[in-house]
Amino acid sequence: MTLSKLHDLLNLLTDAVTQLEEACTKNGTSIPDLDKSFNTSSEDFRKDPTAALAANVIGAAALHIYAIINPPQISLFDIASGTQKAAALRICLESGVAEILQEAGPQGLHISDITTINGQDPVKLGACLRYMATHHVFREVTPNVFANSRISSLLDTGKSFQELLSYPHKKYENTSGLTALIGHLLDEASTASAHMWEVFSDPTTVKSNEPSQSAFTKFVGRGKTLWEYYDDPEQDFRRHRFNIGMHGIQKLHPENIILSVYDWKAVPAGSVIVDVGGGVGTTQLCLAKEFPQLKIIIQDQSHVIEEGAKASTLICQTLILNVWHEKDPDALQSGRVSFEDEYCIKILTQLRKAASPNTKLLSMDTIIQHACHDNSGFTDYITGAMPDEAPSPLLANWGAVNPMAYCIDIIMLALFNSRERTLSDSVSLFEKSGWKVTEPDADE
Numbered sequence: 001m002t003l004s005k006l007h008d009l010l011n012l013l014t015d016a017v018t019q020l021e022e023a024c025t026k027n028g029t030s031i032p033d034l035d036k037s038f039n040t041s042s043e044d045f046r047k048d049p050t051a052a053l054a055a056n057v058i059g060a061a062a063l064h065i066y067a068i069i070n071p072p073q074i075s076l077f078d079i080a081s082g083t084q085k086a087a088a089l090r091i092c093l094e095s096g097v098a099e100i101l102q103e104a105g106p107q108g109l110h111i112s113d114i115t116t117i118n119g120q121d122p123v124k125l126g127a128c129l130r131y132m133a134t135h136h137v138f139r140e141v142t143p144n145v146f147a148n149s150r151i152s153s154l155l156d157t158g159k160s161f162q163e164l165l166s167y168p169h170k171k172y173e174n175t176s177g178l179t180a181l182i183g184h185l186l187d188e189a190s191t192a193s194a195h196m197w198e199v200f201s202d203p204t205t206v207k208s209n210e211p212s213q214s215a216f217t218k219f220v221g222r223g224k225t226l227w228e229y230y231d232d233p234e235q236d237f238r239r240h241r242f243n244i245g246m247h248g249i250q251k252l253h254p255e256n257i258i259l260s261v262y263d264w265k266a267v268p269a270g271s272v273i274v275d276v277g278g279g280v281g282t283t284q285l286c287l288a289k290e291f292p293q294l295k296i297i298i299q300d301q302s303h304v305i306e307e308g309a310k311a312s313t314l315i316c317q318t319l320i321l322n323v324w325h326e327k328d329p330d331a332l333q334s335g336r337v338s339f340e341d342e343y344c345i346k347i348l349t350q351l352r353k354a355a356s357p358n359t360k361l362l363s364m365d366t367i368i369q370h371a372c373h374d375n376s377g378f379t380d381y382i383t384g385a386m387p388d389e390a391p392s393p394l395l396a397n398w399g400a401v402n403p404m405a406y407c408i409d410i411i412m413l414a415l416f417n418s419r420e421r422t423l424s425d426s427v428s429l430f431e432k433s434g435w436k437v438t439e440p441d442a443d444e
């Protein structure tokens with residue numbers, strides 16, 4: 001039984017490798033190379049849907065084979081060691097190993113030379129590098145350590161190590177937002193996640209949806225929610241890194257995705273676009289550039305708006321602050337808002353009340369796919385809302401090559417007692433708040 005499953009997976013994998021190679025040859029694109037940096041052009045091959053699909057099949061089939069054939073105790077150990085991986089990676093990131101290796105060039109550097117530069121202990125940092133090398137983050141080909149350029153380019157802030165020393169608090173400034181995002185994940189998000197069981201095992205917090213009772217607020221923020229924590233001048237660095245990290249989130253999606261999700265050309269000149277919790281305005285920047293006739297308002301907290309305005313005065317034509325703290329006096333009392341999803345419903349209901357008959361609410365959100373095939377009919381509800389399911393015997397949601405939404409779901413839980421949603425969850429959330437879900441180009 002398992003033997004034939006292995007063969008099925010192997011056949012899927014072999015066919016997909018052929019398809020990928022053929023697509024790359026036809027398009028003049030390249031298959032990624034661990035010696036070449038990750039950047040927009042290194043991912044060009046994915047622009048061809050056949051190649052993108054083949055790449056997903058290869059990854060999903062390889063990991064499925066690994067799951068079948070690996071001793072389960074090793075697989076379990078690997079899953080259970082997320083905290084140790086995050087700790088080792090964070091030490092490599094923060095102590096500038098990527099920058100140091102980048103400066104060293106193709107011959108790499110011995111661990112003792114790395115630690116002479118960054119002041120770390122060679123035995124301790126060596127342990128972190130060795131662990132990361134087992135996951136291809138670095139490579140120990142000889143006694144020297146080499147970067148895996150594809151991953152290292154995400155850890156590298158692009159500055160010289162001397163520069164980092166002279167202003168460490170600005171480490172992430174003007175860098176790829178992805179580096180800052182990873183910095184946030186390895187710091188606030190990881191620390192909070194490590195405390196989740198304390199919240200789950202306490203009867204007073206186990207079923208709470210209150211941000212004030214999240215693992216972050218209780219065990220990292222010492223009573224402050226993430227946003228209140230970022231307000232503290234002592235956390236300027238972390239707040240700043242988070243805001244830069246939001247640029248990184250955009251890089252995880254196809255470029256300028258906002259332009260393709262709605263027919264903006266059909267929106268009359270002078271129309272007002274409000275981005276609620278729009279951060280430093282990353283998403284709106286390209287919309288503002290492409291459609292200068294639209295009036296774009298970013299709503300966020302004052303310190304975030306200040307930062308966004310500094311970075312791009314272009315987009316902040318009008319600023320409206322702190323929607324979250326505005327009270328919606330009757331929504332809860334009138335019973336229209338139930339405890340589940342209380343905050344989202346409160347915000348969406350408030351937006352619905354403020355909406356005119358011509359207002360449209362555009363939701364760009366992560367959708368959680370089930371690992372099993374979905375027969376609910378919800379997959380057909382909105383064209384394109386659900387990605388294609390993987391071919392059998394792969395998991396319908398592409399398994400471990402598609403981990404991000406599931407990981408962010410847990411991070412939302414750890415930081416805010418919040419969550420990501422399936423399509424049916426999202427539709428029901430909007431309906432409970434008085435919104436009707438339609439196709440993006442439908443009239444009502």
Ligand SMILES: C[S@@+](CC[C@H](N)C(=O)[O-])C[C@H]1O[C@@H](n2cnc3c(N)ncnc32)[C@H](O)[C@@H]1O
Nearest residue numbers: 246277278279282299300301304322323324325
């Ligand atoms: C996950 S970030 C998303 C940022 C942005 N939408 C993007 O994609 O880059 C959530 C944003 O909600 C904002 N936020 C939190 N509380 C808020 C409040 N009370 N009023 C307005 N915005 C708030 C945060 O400051 C943060 O910028």
